[in-house]
Amino acid sequence: MATQDVSDERIALLQGTLDLLILRTLIFGRQHGQGLARAIRQQSQNVLLIDHGTLYPALQRLEEKGWIDAEWGISTNNRRARFYTLTRVGRKQLTHERSQWRKLVAAIGRVLGPEI
Secondary structure, eight states, rough: OOHHHHHHHHOOTTTTTHHHHHHHTTTTEEEEEEHHHHHHHHTTTTOOOOHHHHHHHHHHHHHHHHHHHEEEETTTSOOOEEEEEOOOHHHHHHHHHHHHHHHHHHHHHHOOSSSS
């Protein structure tokens, strides 16, 4: 994650949220690691920056769980890259993770309460 700067605040990801973001991004189709990081950054309007030291261990963990598959291919700039796809089990997990995320957000909202 990027460091916090006075003029450019970034939001650190809660532990476990990266898995949800990766699974959700892969629902749109096959993607290599750098493309995943770029898509998450763009979809979050440059708030969430995922560095390689965070992303690749998460991808490996998701692959070990059977939630994503990986295969070697050639990127648009003619470089060899691993491309990731969401598995059927990963789609089911995404549904579960989204439900858990919504419960968490609702609970935090209740604790924060209305603006004072």
